Amino acid sequence: MPEQTDTELADVARAVAYESRGYLTTVTEVAAGSNPEAALPLLLLAVSDVLAAGARLGAMVDVVPADRFEPDVGPDADLDPLRLGLANVLEGIDEYAEVLDPLVDPQLGAGLLSADLATIAGALDQGLAHYEAGRELEALWWWQFSYLSSWGERASSALRVLQALLAHLRLDVPDDVAAEAEYDALQP
Numbered sequence: 001m002p003e004q005t006d007t008e009l010a011d012v013a014r015a016v017a018y019e020s021r022g023y024l025t026t027v028t029e030v031a032a033g034s035n036p037e038a039a040l041p042l043l044l045l046a047v048s049d050v051l052a053a054g055a056r057l058g059a060m061v062d063v064v065p066a067d068r069f070e071p072d073v074g075p076d077a078d079l080d081p082l083r084l085g086l087a088n089v090l091e092g093i094d095e096y097a098e099v100l101d102p103l104v105d106p107q108l109g110a111g112l113l114s115a116d117l118a119t120i121a122g123a124l125d126q127g128l129a130h131y132e133a134g135r136e137l138e139a140l141w142w143w144q145f146s147y148l149s150s151w152g153e154r155a156s157s158a159l160r161v162l163q164a165l166l167a168h169l170r171l172d173v174p175d176d177v178a179a180e181a182e183y184d185a186l187q188p
Contacts, residue, residue: 009063012056013136016143019053020124020131022046027117031085039089040169043117044162050120051155054147063140077125079118086114096161113161116154123151 026046030039057063087094090113100109123146131139 009140010136012060013131013140016053016057017128017131017139019050020128020143023050023124024121024128027082027086027121030089031082033085033089036089040162040166044159044166047117047120047155047159047162050124051152051159054143054152054155057140057144057147058152060144063137063144065135065137065141074129077122079122082121083114083118086117087112090114093165096157098157111157111161113158116158116161119154120151120158123147 023046026042029035030042035042094113096111096113097108098111100107124143127139127143127146130136130142
């Protein structure tokens, strides 16, 4: 893949910043619990959108800022209130099983959807702090690095869980209801 121009990098940074803000807004609103019926579809959309931005980062040539250190953006965001709010909204469906590393170690482990969503938020927020401070290249480096090292994997797991939850909610029906629907469908 060829090197990106400064204009292309600025376009990618702007797009990732936009998706990061959207993700952070959505997970914060969901964690507040104001619309629990819409929580899963909203989270599915937010994670899907930010994963699309992350895929673009993963496909790019490595972003390397001029300085070989990350400038301080201030204290890390306190993600516990967000994680706890999400855990409260997702009570009973928060924990899931996942393959730890499908390439190296196919053992099963446990995951928490709320923790995954909060981890993604923390990484996006840190990149957004760089972006808003006018350090676009540093923001891109952070988003790309953290996508490849943590939040991309967490977002992929979260997306799969969210899709599975929605599928179960919408498709799982009692046997008698399914039999009746099948019977009705076969009648002329």
